[in-house]
Amino acid sequence: MTVQSPALWLIPYAQLKSSAREAWARTYPDRVAPQITTVRDWAAGLGVVVKSPIDIHFDEGIDRLIAESLIPTNIMRDIGADGLSTAVQRLLDMAYELAPVAAAIRPSARAAWSTSHRIGAGAMSASFSASYRLETALQDIALVWAGLSSYSTDVLWERRAALLACTEHFYITQGLQADALVQALLDGASDKSTVIDLGVLDEDNSALLNEYTARDAEDLVAQTVAVILAACAAHRSIALIALDRQLIRRVSALLRYRGVTLVDETGWALSTTTVAAQLMAWLDATARDASSDQVLAALKSAPVRFAPADVSQLEQTIRRHAQVAWLQTGSDWLGDWPARFAKTRALKDWLTETRMLLQDVGLWEPMQTDAAGQAMIQALHFDQELTIPMPIPMSRSAYLAWVRAVLEANRFRLKFDDQGEADAESESEATRATVTTLPLAQMWGRRFDAVVVPSCDERYLLARPRMTSDWSAAQRIALQLPTADDAAAALAKAWLWLCSQPSVHLLWQQMEGSEPLQKSSLLQVLEMAGRLVKSPSPLSVASSFPRRWESTSGASGASGASGAMDSRLRGNDETQLDVFNDGVRIDWQTLAPARLTASGYADLRACPYRFYATRILGLRDTDELDETVDKRDFGTWLHGTLFRFHEELKILRQAQDERSQVVQQAQDERSRAVQQAQDEPSQVVRAEASVRDEASLRAEASVRDEASLRDEPSVRAEPVEALSMRQALLDACAKAEQKHLRLDDAAFLPFALIWPKTRDAYLAWLAEHEASGWRYSSGEVEKSFSMPVQGKAVQLFGKLDRIDRMDTPSGDYGLLDYKTESLDKTKKRIKEADEDTQLAFYAALVSNEASTVDAPIHAAYVNLVERSNGKDRTSLHELQDLESHRDALLDGIWVDLSRMATGHGLRALGEGDACTFCQVRGLCRKDFRPGAL
Numbered sequence: 001m002t003v004q005s006p007a008l009w010l011i012p013y014a015q016l017k018s019s020a021r022e023a024w025a026r027t028y029p030d031r032v033a034p035q036i037t038t039v040r041d042w043a044a045g046l047g048v049v050v051k052s053p054i055d056i057h058f059d060e061g062i063d064r065l066i067a068e069s070l071i072p073t074n075i076m077r078d079i080g081a082d083g084l085s086t087a088v089q090r091l092l093d094m095a096y097e098l099a100p101v102a103a104a105i106r107p108s109a110r111a112a113w114s115t116s117h118r119i120g121a122g123a124m125s126a127s128f129s130a131s132y133r134l135e136t137a138l139q140d141i142a143l144v145w146a147g148l149s150s151y152s153t154d155v156l157w158e159r160r161a162a163l164l165a166c167t168e169h170f171y172i173t174q175g176l177q178a179d180a181l182v183q184a185l186l187d188g189a190s191d192k193s194t195v196i197d198l199g200v201l202d203e204d205n206s207a208l209l210n211e212y213t214a215r216d217a218e219d220l221v222a223q224t225v226a227v228i229l230a231a232c233a234a235h236r237s238i239a240l241i242a243l244d245r246q247l248i249r250r251v252s253a254l255l256r257y258r259g260v261t262l263v264d265e266t267g268w269a270l271s272t273t274t275v276a277a278q279l280m281a282w283l284d285a286t287a288r289d290a291s292s293d294q295v296l297a298a299l300k301s302a303p304v305r306f307a308p309a310d311v312s313q314l315e316q317t318i319r320r321h322a323q324v325a326w327l328q329t330g331s332d333w334l335g336d337w338p339a340r341f342a343k344t345r346a347l348k349d350w351l352t353e354t355r356m357l358l359q360d361v362g363l364w365e366p367m368q369t370d371a372a373g374q375a376m377i378q379a380l381h382f383d384q385e386l387t388i389p390m391p392i393p394m395s396r397s398a399y400l401a402w403v404r405a406v407l408e409a410n411r412f413r414l415k416f417d418d419q420g421e422a423d424a425e426s427e428s429e430a431t432r433a434t435v436t437t438l439p440l441a442q443m444w445g446r447r448f449d450a451v452v453v454p455s456c457d458e459r460y461l462l463a464r465p466r467m468t469s470d471w472s473a474a475q476r477i478a479l480q481l482p483t484a485d486d487a488a489a490a491l492a493k494a495w496l497w498l499c500s501q502p503s504v505h506l507l508w509q510q511m512e513g514s515e516p517l518q519k520s521s522l523l524q525v526l527e528m529a530g531r532l533v534k535s536p537s538p539l540s541v542a543s544s545f546p547r548r549w550e551s552t553s554g555a556s557g558a559s560g561a562s563g564a565m566d567s568r569l570r571g572n573d574e575t576q577l578d579v580f581n582d583g584v585r586i587d588w589q590t591l592a593p594a595r596l597t598a599s600g601y602a603d604l605r606a607c608p609y610r611f612y613a614t615r616i617l618g619l620r621d622t623d624e625l626d627e628t629v630d631k632r633d634f635g636t637w638l639h640g641t642l643f644r645f646h647e648e649l650k651i652l653r654q655a656q657d658e659r660s661q662v663v664q665q666a667q668d669e670r671s672r673a674v675q676q677a678q679d680e681p682s683q684v685v686r687a688e689a690s691v692r693d694e695a696s697l698r699a700e701a702s703v704r705d706e707a708s709l710r711d712e713p714s715v716r717a718e719p720v721e722a723l724s725m726r727q728a729l730l731d732a733c734a735k736a737e738q739k740h741l742r743l744d745d746a747a748f749l750p751f752a753l754i755w756p757k758t759r760d761a762y763l764a765w766l767a768e769h770e771a772s773g774w775r776y777s778s779g780e781v782e783k784s785f786s787m788p789v790q791g792k793a794v795q796l797f798g799k800l801d802r803i804d805r806m807d808t809p810s811g812d813y814g815l816l817d818y819k820t821e822s823l824d825k826t827k828k829r830i831k832e833a834d835e836d837t838q839l840a841f842y843a844a845l846v847s848n849e850a851s852t853v854d855a856p857i858h859a860a861y862v863n864l865v866e867r868s869n870g871k872d873r874t875s876l877h878e879l880q881d882l883e884s885h886r887d888a889l890l891d892g893i894w895v896d897l898s899r900m901a902t903g904h905g906l907r908a909l910g911e912g913d914a915c916t917f918c919q920v921r922g923l924c925r926k927d928f929r930p931g932a933l
Contacts, residue, residue: 006168007034012175043153055149060409094142103151104180114147176490198445212507220509226538232433235449244455265438267413273372286341304362328742379410450503461520583905592792598841606914608906613920629747635820644733757872765874783845790901815859840885
């Protein structure tokens, strides 16, 4: 056997290689440096240990399955399905904590070690509590599992004698806590081993540290970025200590935006990566009860397979019809995948099926070329067959729980190697600052020009770490596990080393939401020692943290570099647009609105800038798909119910008229036959019978035709004017519309309770309305016509709820729009007719048709929820002087569009309800104007 170097230097983690090289060159400049490696890498270079199917693999996907199989059936029965996942996680945590201790024991002695520490849960009395019995059972299983497992470092035990003989010397650097495996391997070789401590503090360890106090999390992020940018101007290497990972991710995003070079040694959970989000989106979308939002998220994640334009159109349709559940859409975009994923199967079959799904939607190949995708494929074993037997089939829910647990437990890290160090030494990178994100423990033994530590509060920087494992303090001592005192000593050692760096910046926040926070006790100790210097917020100097909208002329250092980048992002045009005074001018030939609705023109009048943002640029809020049935759903349902009702009533009325004509025709034929055969009685009798038979057949045929036109079976033979018939018909239409909209009975119950009163009030009003001569003509009618403006045709478009005709020779038109709002609001619409443009707009659409030029037109709102004296009633509110309002509206539309076409600015008016309920208030920046509250 040969060894690469006669001397070997074992370090606790790979990131210490650079510090070890520098320390060796400084201490022994004339001696050849030894091979520097970790004990795990040392073992990996000597061979691979073959593991048995039930060994601890340190692979979350495999180990979770093994841990679940190790839990006895009686325990599973006691804890149930809900407690199984928690028990598996507890078992994993205990086994992983025992593994380093077991690996430091010679393989032949591990079984005896585990047996000697077992509690013997199986022999415990039933008088003990169930939780205690479960805890001890899991501890025994963890001990047996760790004691019977093989480890990748066992190759060092197999070749220990040869390694000690052929290695000239061992140099050892212990980390914050001693490595039991290294101590056990080199036991008895003290004559050829030397300990090198890379964390020796300087004698003068009283350097001053900078303290920054932030108001809240937002202020803490901003101050952290500002401090780092300033440090980048003066230093080359900066360490960013990750205490709060969520805050660090926000800081990293801002630094990346500023063009700062980042190195992340902490990694992040696979569950937070894009590829994991894509995978889980498709697994969730295959559920039979998947929501439309879940399926849309999956479709959007696969743009190669599903065109974004088609998905956007589908989403608009779904949100317009409030189809919360995917089944409501009736779409076949998912094919047979929901049915395929509903079956119970073995884990390997689940993985095969999932891989086929990813291939079908076009995500498999991109995942294979992505670093995070490769890590996910390896963690979930998509690329290799599992080596453990899993005879019990897994349900879909169990499989998804396993996938989520694996993605959450595995971390994605960029591999650390010497190439990054070589690149950093290149001439092109010689003057560029690098920010390295790392945990506090990996700060020990390394030196940086500056260290920035955000979140130094009582929540994230504890002087004494919490021990969350199930092992008690006595068990930890007996099993030689790190105790709470050991953890506190390691943290203190790392903290002292951090505080010895040449430039240290400590930041903390006073408030987290509404909860006040205190600075960490570690900072309080430094303050009592007089080592903290309270520094002002770096944001007090604007140039230290320039915003994109600020001028960066005259800035220097870090602010100058970031300012130059801001200038590139912003472009050469420094002119700021004043949307309140000047407005936005558009190229009419390019951006002229192709269609203008009543609500669109109302937006143009209320706030031209909002019209520009929402109607021209298409910037609108996406409607949420909520399973809760609200008033908007009630209004949609009521509109659909009334449309169904009047269409059915129209058909029934026509059928009744046809039936009356048949009967009248039969009576006339009977009279003629009687008249012709008045001298022959026998012929009269035969003629009367023939006429009666023919009239009966025609009437029956008319009833059959009438019934065939309707979906509901409860057609009554009563006249269409009968109240009972109309109530039954309206109830049937209400049920049909609720079924069509897929509104759950339980969710719809609050509105179902008020429906009888709403129905009766509407039918009472309808009887009065028809008594005055009005008859329903059509509903949900689309009307449009084009208005030419500066060479572009703008289509005026609208959909009318209902059009009635007067049963008179003049044939007046009645344009009705249903309202489910308060009565006062409807009355206000009529009172302020010059502001409310809807009825006048509809009148313009109808009067433009040639067939209605000479017919009088009326327009009114029908308020469906009015309450008068405690009673429900429906009321009609007609707009008077409709013709003048219509003409004035058309003139106003043409003038407004012409002004827009000639370059008149679309200004933000910033008044009244137009701002209170505005979707684009953040674009005009009204709240940030001088003097705004």
